[in-house]
Amino acid sequence: MTFSSVTFLYFFLPAVLAIYYIVPARLKNAVLLLSSLLFYFWGEPRFAVIMVLTALVGYAGGMLLSKVEKHHWRRVVVVLFVTLCLIPLLLFKYGDFFIHNMRELFKLQLPHLSLALPMGVSFYTFQIVSYVIDVYRQTVDVERNPFLFVMYVSFFPQLIAGPIVRFSDVQVFLRKRITSIDxxxxxxxxxxxxxxxxxxxxxxxxxxxxxxxxxxxxxxxxxxxxxxxxxxxxxxxxxxxxxxxxxxxxxxxxxxxxxxxxxxxxxxxxxxxxxxxxxxxxxxxxxxxxxxxxxxxxxxxxxxxxxxxxxxxxxxxxxxxxxxxxxxxxxxxxxxxxxxxxxxxxxxxxxxxxxxxxxxxxxxxxxxxxxxxxxxxxxxxxxxxxxxxxxxxxxxxxxxxxxxxxxxxxxxxxxxxxxxxxxxxxxxxxxxxxxxxxxxxxxxxxxxxxxxxxxxxxxxxxxxxxxxx
Amino acid sequence: MKHRSKTIAIIFAILLAIVPVASFIMPDMATSTVERRPLAQWMSLGEFQKENVSSRLSDYFASIEDYLLDQFPLRDKIRSISALSRRYLLLQLDHNQYFKVKGHLGKLDFNYREKAAINAINLFNRVYTDHFSGGKGKHLFALIPDKNHYMTRDSVYPAVETELFMKTLREHMNLSVDKVSLDKELSLDFYYRTDPHWNQQHLRPIADALLSNLNHRIRVSDLPFEKLSLGTFLGTYAGQAALPIKPDEFIYLNHPSIERARVYDPIKKDESSVYRFDKRDSIDPYDFFLGGARPIFLIRNGQAEGERKLVVFRDSFGSSLVPLLIPAYGEILVVDLRYVRAEAIKDELHSFFDADVLFLYSTTVLNAPGAFPIS
Structure with a gap:
């Protein structure tokens, strides 16, 4: 589903807006999380799992960093989790490019992966990576609520084509936001x-x-x-x-x-x-x-x-x-x-x-x-x-x-x-x-x-x- | 500020709500009459998977998007807004490649695909050599220019030159077959305003030109044809272009020999009339002429002067022209090589070995890759 589709404009968006403004404040984030997952699921159901798993890896990285105090170990954790977060991107986006060039350069008989590219993988991966690094640098507070973190990553307005919204940009809004008519x-x-x-x-x-x-x-x-x-x-x-x-x-x-x-x-x-x-x-x-x-x-x-x-x-x-x-x-x-x-x-x-x-x-x-x-x-x-x-x-x-x-x-x-x-x-x-x-x-x-x-x-x-x- | 914001929010909410509500209220349409195609229908996931066995869930979601687009409330009127805004707001010269010039709708096609034309000609040569070479009849190839040939003259619109097809024909078509282009005999007025086809009511001079080239003494213009109307006609271009245009009038020419003639289909083994009133309200009203696209059929006219026979290899342009040749021939075998291999109908072709042979093709079909099997 794209923003410029009849499905989004006249069915998805009005339904989400209506439910969002009807439900009490405590349920608003749940509405946004579920609608965001549906939005991504609609485009390619199997890739929704990859997106959620990558987000959970980022979340776990943040949680671990909040518990580890020694600088050396913090470095190990950040490198490990950034690498883990990058795996889907490297595999889906660059796997075949790498294999193709290896085949050409060294005449290797490597099979192509022929994987489709998950929508917005470059955007959400960069968001998750920036969060893990920011937690490591202690420039952002760790998010302890996994649902809230997955909501940040999967939030449909910015999920598939940016802007690359950093956690620090929206952390405040995730917990409390005021919506005025203006x-x-x-x-x-x-x-x-x-x-x-x-x-x-x-x-x-x-x-x-x-x-x-x-x-x-x-x-x-x-x-x-x-x-x-x-x-x-x-x-x-x-x-x-x-x-x-x-x-x-x-x-x-x-x-x-x-x-x-x-x-x-x-x-x-x-x-x-x-x-x-x-x-x-x-x-x-x-x-x-x-x-x-x-x-x-x-x-x-x-x-x-x-x-x-x-x-x-x-x-x-x-x-x-x-x-x-x-x-x-x-x-x-x-x-x-x-x-x-x-x-x-x-x-x-x-x-x-x-x-x-x-x-x-x-x-x-x-x-x-x-x-x-x-x-x-x-x-x-x-x-x-x-x-x-x-x-x-x-x-x-x-x-x-x-x-x-x-x-x-x-x-x-x-x-x-x-x-x-x-x-x-x-x-x-x-x-x-x-x-x-x-x-x-x-x-x-x-x-x-x-x-x-x-x-x-x-x-x-x-x-x-x-x-x- | 507050008042402005409220107005914007309310207007936006109304705009977003109006479509789902209208979609819910309005019944789904089965077909689009202006676009001449069936519209996507709602299917449950179970029904979809039954019809598309190896499909994925994302395919089902894509089918829902197609359904919502096809069943959009007031779809045809909304498409007209798109056409008009592109024409008068963005000053675009065409809409979806359709354009309106000199009161006619046309479709842009400016690429000459010589390979496609040569492929078609090679097929014609093979059919001719295998089945008619050495026959006693007269053999003719007549080329029908696309209406763009006339529409784009003295305009900014690009088009393929008809002469390029004639050049290819002269270079590649069997020497025993005479080649003529009908570009001098035709003009824009011979075509429907809203359709790519020619209009039968003007075709008597064309039939005469063909008969003259086939060394036939009968002239259709001398015969008492009756002009009859079946009401208005909106051709294929009208729906696709979505531009406002005056509909054509669907006029056909009748003659006692046409009324008497019977059309025999050797594949379906059934018989019908030349003019198919049962097809008038079908998705393509042009099927009124000889039932539209069919691989092969035989027209028998017991009343013709003499016993001359004719084979016509044709595309859809032939449907409205062939009836006018009925008074001149005892039997006419009509073949569309896009839908049947000559080898599959060799017995029928063999019985017309000494007949006149007419290849009647438009530049549109010759220029279409994939129209004929690769020869």
Missing amino acids: QFAAGVLRFVTGLGKKVLIANTLAEFGKELTSTPAKSVLSLWLIAFAFTLQIYFDFSGYSDMAIGLGSMFGFTFPENFHYPYLSKSVSEFWRRWHISLGFWFRDYVYIPLGGNRGKRLSRVRNLLIVWLLTGLWHGAAWNFIAWGLFYFTVLSIERAGFSKILDKMPSVLRVVYTFLIVMLGFVLFNADSLGEALIRLKGMFGLSSLPFTDHVSLYYARSYGFTLIFAAVAATSLFKTLWKRLSERSSKSTKYVLDYTTVFGVVTTMTLVTAWLVNGSFNPFLYFRF
Whole structure:
């Protein structure tokens, strides 16, 4: 079940909201736990067991750490339980990648595991690992109630595509939360915004990309259009999902961390990674980069730390060489920026810096979006006119015209323009104008929900990109 | 702030509640008339597992999602909202690849799949060589352009050039078979507005062109055909596109020889009329013409002048055209090679060895991979 499905929108969500607000406070967590398990069970019943078991391993790790006092033994426990928590992720996500490469490298006759990937395994594993490490570091109190801990891990708004909510972010809300009408309405607005971003914009861009990709006749223009559309699509897809998660959390009285902050307005690639998938960036910073030494130490160790982080970031996104190449690509670009290019950037006009960052990110997504590294390189060659493709073709021009408005709208909507305009209007308006703005908001909710429903019923293209991670 | 928040919360609650309530109240539909397909029905887990023996629980949940989508209240009207918003809000030129130009609905297809066309032609060659090579009749291949050929002229919409098919035909089809393209004889007005097929009421000049190429002296245009209407007709494109369009009128041409003719099905061993009034209200009203898709049947017309016989290898376009050829031939054997192997009907084909042979195919079918078995 996805948030942008009729089943979720019109059957699961209303039922859960109704029961949640009807039952007394002491039963609310039970409602959330059971509904979260049903949500995951609906997608793939057998993987629900793996998710719960991994959560219980994390819980046990926390409990044990709370009892062990000696530093040496605490280290052993944390390494052991982090390793145990990582096993499902390593097995399901990277098992076949490892076997395939062993077979290729050493001509070994190892059989493939052919395991399906449990939904959201990368997200919930990172949440559990962060909890175990935080308990070890004593930056978070141990959770003694296993049901509450499983509820934290399985809480459906953030379970399958983030943001990566740390235990410390929600520990307070798990025990006590106040749900006000203002917070609920804010949650509705955020959820509907995310839904619109996902269904109306990201899915339309996905259709556009799919049409161009499936056309045998390629041109330089079509390859640039595919890259441009995907760059916008992945933003609206993933940030839309994060908006929905944050909005749903708010409806149930939780406050989740932000995951995106207009990344395509970044003036450098370093800044981009502070605005894109923020919860993942912070995770790698706090649990990999800083423990490795971070920015401290000699130049060579700083480079090594950065390399490890970006290799892991690439691998986190997928068990394939093109994702590793994508990670290495960012390692290279960020190293160049750190080596002094950022100082040159600082002297350039803001517009040029934004364009530079967007171009780099877009080229990175060519690696990310390809089925293999070889295909990515073919596309990149084509984009730069190195593979004797025509500059343009009739089909690309047709699709560029057909989806032109969506592309322009998406590009503008990826900036903060609409938000800034709305904010200024709200601040400067008279009382009567504010009334109009309020009703415009309500009209926006109704219109977005109607359009989303119509598009879903029409059976439009609807996969979440980040489900595969 | 409180008032605004309350309004938003109440509106959202109403929106969420309205669909499950309506779903509960409204009865489930068996089929979608506009999409011409059966709709998913509710099944208990036991029923589902009985029908899908090796299925998993997640498959059952997926089937429930399909059911809820198919049985969504006011589904067809809601799909129209999607089509209209894409057209007028996002300014998209097509919806689900369907587009509306010059008052007609069309479906985008701009990739020429030469391999598929060559595969079909190789099959035709084999059938021709095995069963008709050396026969006394006239042998003809007539190509029907897709309606996109006319719709996309002078527009931004891409389409496959009909000439590419003719080029492939000239290069690969047996030399003893004459090849003609009907692109000059046809125009957009010959096609239904809401369907990919041509409209029988305009086809007499096409029948004449074919008869002329088959060296036949009869001209259908000279015969007294009666135009009759069966009311409105919404073709396959109308349902898929979900765009507003004026329905077509379902008109057919009648002639005493058509009324007298009998259609014999050698596989089912039954006999029927040329025009199937029993199919008029079926899921595809186009089946009115000769019962729609069938592997083989024989039309007998005892009243024809002379004893000339004809074999037509055809796709669905042939269904509405073949009736117009009935006055010109004593017997017409109609074969759809997508549904029957020539070897399986060799006796029937053998009895038409000296007959005229007409391969009547649209570019749409020639361009469809998998339409014919790999030859």
